[in-house]
Amino acid sequence: MNIPQLVERKFLFASDQPITAPLYEIVIAQNGVFKRARRREMQAVVELSAFTVKIPELAAGEARVELTEKIPASVLEEILAHARSETDAANFTENLYAVCRDTETGNYFWKEVSRSRSFGSTIARDDDSAYQTAVLEIHTHPPGCREFSNQDDCDERGKFRLFGILVDIHSDNPAIRLRVGIYDSFWEIPAEFITDAPPENLTDLVKQERERLAEICNDLGDDAPEYILAEEYRAATVNLSYIENL
Numbered sequence: 001m002n003i004p005q006l007v008e009r010k011f012l013f014a015s016d017q018p019i020t021a022p023l024y025e026i027v028i029a030q031n032g033v034f035k036r037a038r039r040r041e042m043q044a045v046v047e048l049s050a051f052t053v054k055i056p057e058l059a060a061g062e063a064r065v066e067l068t069e070k071i072p073a074s075v076l077e078e079i080l081a082h083a084r085s086e087t088d089a090a091n092f093t094e095n096l097y098a099v100c101r102d103t104e105t106g107n108y109f110w111k112e113v114s115r116s117r118s119f120g121s122t123i124a125r126d127d128d129s130a131y132q133t134a135v136l137e138i139h140t141h142p143p144g145c146r147e148f149s150n151q152d153d154c155d156e157r158g159k160f161r162l163f164g165i166l167v168d169i170h171s172d173n174p175a176i177r178l179r180v181g182i183y184d185s186f187w188e189i190p191a192e193f194i195t196d197a198p199p200e201n202l203t204d205l206v207k208q209e210r211e212r213l214a215e216i217c218n219d220l221g222d223d224a225p226e227y228i229l230a231e232e233y234r235a236a237t238v239n240l241s242y243i244e245n246l
C-alpha cells in the first residue's frame, strides 16, 4: 500500500516551487525556515525562523497568505451585526462563527457554531460540518480583550485555517484581529490579505500595529530594535485585564 507522506521536508530552489505536502511542509530557504500548506481555498507560508547568514544556493522564502477567492468584507460585517444582536453589552457572552466556501458555487457563507457560551469562552459544535470545513473560524471577545488568549492557542492547534477575534463589538470602535494557523504555527495578518475590501466599521488591529511599528522604525533609524521591544512590552500590559485565561 502506498501511504502518502503527510509532512514533507525540503529545500526551496525556486520562489514559485509548489506546495505539495498533503498536511504541511517544512522548507529551508535562502533566508530562513518556513512552514507551508495548501488547501482548496488557500495557500499559506509562515516564517519559523530567519537566518542571520543567508544561503545563496537556495531561493528566498516569504511569509504569505493567498486565498483562491478573497472573502467578501460583507461577511465580516454581517457576523459583527449578528454578534451584536445576540448579546448585550451589560450581559456579554462570547459567540463563535465559521466562514466556509461552498464547493459547488464557490460562494462564501457564514454560520454561528456555538454549542455553549459564557462571558469569557465559547465551545464549538464540533460535529457541525461548517465548523469542520471552515476556512475562517472567528469568535467574539469580552470588551478590552484584544489578543488571542492561551486558550485560543490550545483550541486552534492542529488545524490549517484562518482564525479571528472580534472585540469591543458594542462600542463605537469594534475591532478585528486575524491570523493564519498552520498546525500550531500562527502568524497574525491584516484583514486585507483575506478580504476583498476593508471591512466597514471595524478597526484592523494587526494593520494598526504594523503601521505603528513602521513609524517607530522610521523615526528611530538604527536604534529601532531596542525600542520595538519596549513597544511590544507596552502593548502586552494593555492586556493585563485579560480574563479569558482564568
Ligand SMILES: [Zn+2]
Binding pocket: 139, 141, 148, 149, 152, 165, 244
Ligand atoms: Zn478567544
